[in-house]
Structure formats: C-alpha cells, structure tokens
Amino acid sequence: MTAKLExxxxxxxxxxxxxxxxxxxxxxxxxxxxxxxxxxxGKTSLLRIICGLSLPxxxxxxxxxxxxxxxxADYCSGLAYVGHTHxxxxxxxxxxxLRLQVALGVADTELNIEGALERVGLYPFRxxxxxxxxxxxxxxxxxxxxxxxxxxxxxxxxxxxxxDQEGVREIETLLESxxxxxxxxxxxxxxxxxxxxxxxxxxxxxx
Amino acid sequence: MRRIGLGTALLxxxxxxxxxxxxxxxxxxxxxxxxxxxxxLFPMGVGPAPEQLRNIGPGVIWVASLLATLxxxxxxxxxxxxxxxxxxxxxxxxxxxxxxxxxxxxHWLITGLPLLIVSxxxxxxxxxxxxxxxxxxxxxxLGTPTLSLIGAVAAALTVGLKRGxxxxxxxxxxxxxPVLIFGTSAVHSxxxxxxxxxxxxxxxxxxxxxxxxxxxxxxxxxxxSLN
Numbered sequence: 212m213t214a215k216l217e218x219x220x221x222x223x224x225x226x227x228x229x230x231x232x233x234x235x236x237x238x239x240x241x242x243x244x245x246x247x248x249x250x251x252x253g254k255t256s257l258l259r260i261i262c263g264l265s266l267p268x269x270x271x272x273x274x275x276x277x278x279x280x281x282x283x284a285d286y287c288s289g290l291a292y293v294g295h296t297h298x299x300x301x302x303x304x305x306x307x308x309l310r311l312q313v314a315l316g317v318a319d320t321e322l323n324i325e326g327a328l329e330r331v332g333l334y335p336f337r338x339x340x341x342x343x344x345x346x347x348x349x350x351x352x353x354x355x356x357x358x359x360x361x362x363x364x365x366x367x368x369x370x371x372x373x374x375d376q377e378g379v380r381e382i383e384t385l386l387e388s389x390x391x392x393x394x395x396x397x398x399x400x401x402x403x404x405x406x407x408x409x410x411x412x413x414x415x416x417x418x
Numbered sequence: 419m420r421r422i423g424l425g426t427a428l429l430x431x432x433x434x435x436x437x438x439x440x441x442x443x444x445x446x447x448x449x450x451x452x453x454x455x456x457x458x459l460f461p462m463g464v465g466p467a468p469e470q471l472r473n474i475g476p477g478v479i480w481v482a483s484l485l486a487t488l489x490x491x492x493x494x495x496x497x498x499x500x501x502x503x504x505x506x507x508x509x510x511x512x513x514x515x516x517x518x519x520x521x522x523x524x525h526w527l528i529t530g531l532p533l534l535i536v537s538x539x540x541x542x543x544x545x546x547x548x549x550x551x552x553x554x555x556x557x558x559x560l561g562t563p564t565l566s567l568i569g570a571v572a573a574a575l576t577v578g579l580k581r582g583x584x585x586x587x588x589x590x591x592x593x594x595x596p597v598l599i600f601g602t603s604a605v606h607s608x609x610x611x612x613x614x615x616x617x618x619x620x621x622x623x624x625x626x627x628x629x630x631x632x633x634x635x636x637x638x639x640x641x642x643s644l645n
Contacts, residue, residue, distance in 0.1 A: 302437075316511060
C-alpha cells in the first residue's frame with residue numbers, strides 16, 4: 212500500500228499575521244520533505260498543522276486522500292512527531308518514557324523499546340532519570356520514539372538541535388534508512404541535513 | 419500494526435502520573451497540609467466553644483477542602499504542557515477525553531482522597547458527633563471528585579496562559595458554589611438530625627453530570643490551548 216500525504220491550499224494565521232497561504236505539498240512513500248525559511252515564518256506552525264495539533268485557517272491535510280480529521284485514530288497510529296519540546300518526563304528514565312509512548316499508541320515489544328534506545332546510543336543510560344541526562348541526550352530520547360510502533364510518517368521539527376556532529380551523521384543514516392524502507396518524513400532543519408539524498412524535496416516559505 | 423487497547427493506555431497513563439507524583443512527593447503534601455492547617459486554625463481563632471464549632475464546622479471543612487483542591491489544580495496539566503508531553507498525549511490514537519479523565523482521576527487520588535481520609539479527624543476537632551462525621555465523609559466522597567473534574571476544565575483552558583492562576587480561580591469558583599452549598603447543607607442537616615437524602619441526590623447528580631461532560635470539555639479545552 213502506498214501512502215500519500217497531501218497539503219492542499221493551506222493558509223495559516225497566527226495572531227493578526229498571515230504566516231502563509233496557498234501552500235501545497237504532496238509527499239509519497241520514500242520521500243523526505245524539507246521545509247525551509249527564516250525564523251518566524253511558520254515552519255513549526257506548518258508541522259503542527261500537519262500533525263493535527265493546530266487548525267489551519269483554511270485548506271486541508273489529506274492522508275491517503277481523506278482529511279486527517281475524519282480518520283484521527285488511524286492517522287495518529289502511523290504518525291510520530293518530535294517537536295521543539297522533547298515530550299519526555301525528566302523524572303522518568305528513558306525506558307519508562309518510551310514504555311508510556313508505546314502504551315498510548317501502537318503495541319511494540321520490550322525488545323524493540325530497548326532496541327530504539329540502542330539505536331540512538333542511550334542503552335547504557337536506559338534506567339537513570341532523564342533529569343541526569345544532557346540536553347542532547349534528552350533529544351535522543353525524543354528521537355528514539357520514532358522507532359516505536361512502526362510509524363510511517365515522521366514529522367520532525369529541528370531534529371538535530373543540540374545534537375553533536377557524530378550524532379547528526381547517525382541521525383542522517385536513520386532518516387535515510389526510514390525512507391528507504393517506505394517511510395516518509397517532513398522536517399525542518401537549519402542544518403544541511405540529508406541534502407544529498409535523491410529523495411529530498413524542498414519547499415521554501417517566504418515571509 | 420496492533421493498537422493498544424484503551425484500558426491498557428489508561429492504566430499506563432495513570433501509573434505514569436502516580437509515579438511522577440511519587441517522585442515529586444514534596445509538592446504532594448501541600449494541599450493536605452493546607453487543609454489541615456486552615457481547619458485547625460479555626461478553633462483557635464474563633465474560640466473553642468463546642469456549640470460555635472459545631473455551627474461553623476461543616477462550612478470550614480468544606481471551604482478548606484475546596485481551596486485545597488484548587489491549590490493543586492494549576493499543576494494538573496502545566497508540566498505536561500511545558501515539556502511537550504501533552505502534545506504527545508494528544509497525538510495518541512485514543513480519545514483525548516478519556517486520557518484526560520485518567521489524569522483527573524490521579525489528581526483526585528493524590529489530593530481528594532487524602533482530604534477524605536483526614537476529614538474525620540478534623541471533624542472531631544470541630545466537635546462533630548459520629549453520624550455528622552459520617553455524613554461529612556460521604557458528602558466529601560461525592561463532592562471532591564466533582565471539584566476535581568470541574569477544576570480540570572478550567573485548568574485545561576488556562577494551561578497555555580503565562581499566569582493563569584488567578585483566571586483559573588475566577589473561572590472555577592462560581593461552578594464550585596453548588597457543590598459547596600449542597601455539601602455543607604447535607605452536613606448541617608445531619609447535625610440537626612434531619613434527612614440528608616436530598617442533598618446527597620444533588621451531589622450525586624452533579625458528580626454524574628461532571629463525569630459525563632467534563633472529559634469532553636477538558637479535551638476541547640486542551641486542544642484549544644495547544645492550537
């Protein structure tokens with residue numbers, strides 16, 4: 212089954228400022244959609260609208276041809292979002308954080324949860340509270356969420372913020388392997404992430 | 419791809435919130451301490467005359483428990499909102515209203531239930547006899563979950579605001595008034611040996627109504643706050 216994400220004639224207004232209007236995108240399996248633009252232009256707003264967290268002023272987000280609002284449960288089961296905030300609890304360990312993520316969404320095995328931490332290089336820290344981890348490591352915990360429940364669509368807001376150069380390369384590899392296995396990614400990044408992949412398409416939002 | 423059942427999800431969220439509450443147990447004691455301190459100051463303030471204490475007792479205990487509930491409300495969604503967990507909860511395939519209900523249930527377990535447990539002791543302090551004490555206990559048992567549910571709607575509405583505390587109080591107090599009136603009235607009636615069924619029916623109705631409607635309002639308010 213090929214999946215398709217479409218953004219049709221999207222308009223977003225925040226406060227009394229129009230961020231963008233008439234925005235169209237279409238993303239197929241195996242593709243990465245990069246959203247570019249200067250700060251404050253509405254990149255995060257666009258990603259949040261794609262996730263269904265914010266409502267657009269007008270326009271639609273279609274998943275397999277249907278508006279996401281009409282199939283929220285199905286759409287959310289195939290979606291993984293990493294935003295500006297990590298969405299992890301500092302009082303809990305990485306393992307506990309990921310377990311909750313699984314319990315709230317799509318079933319996964321304990322082995323996979325540990326595997327996800329292994330992939331982001333945090334397996335040795337799996338049981339200590341996230342409070343004792345560095346900002347970059349917390350970011351990695353947030354990224355580990357992506358590997359749970361076989362989410363097909365990844366929406367990433369500045370995924371490599373605060374991650375070291377070595378980590379950025381690792382994450383590039385992970386993104387690459389996701390799209391080569393039929394996944395799809397929408398991301399914003401100020402760093403030239405995955406730029407040399409053929410699957411990357413770029414849209415620029417201008418003020 | 420197998421989605422997790424709603425029951426498991428609820429259980430996991432409840433367990434997480436209880437774990438978090440346990441790991442931040444310093445904050446946990448605030449509402450109950452407030453409740454005990456406020457109530458025990460009254461006999462010293464107004465004098466220890468048993469007749470007087472019996473008269474003001476129901477009102478004092480009910481008002482103190484109402485304010486203690488309010489004290490813990492602001493934090494209900496705050497930390498989840500700030501660290502992005504709320505976004506992740508909203509993105510779960512399960513209905514947000516049901517997940518929010520689990521959070522409110524935990525809020526009641528860690529604030530309402532302790533109030534309930536110490537209330538007989540404070541009733542003794544207020545010179546209540548055993549049947550009045552029993553009425554007080556059951557009126558709080560019916561009333562405090564309603565306070566948590568109604569308060570959670572206001573907490574969800576104000577979670578996105580920088581200083582939502584005052585607004586939260588203003589929003590919530592008028593809605594708390596019926597619960598307070600029926601709660602204290604039940605205890606007063608019991609103290610005078612009158613029937614209390616009417617007030618209990620009203621408290622039960624308020625609780626049933628808020629169990630059904632509040633989660634829907636909370637979910638809508640959370641979505642609006644995240645928008």
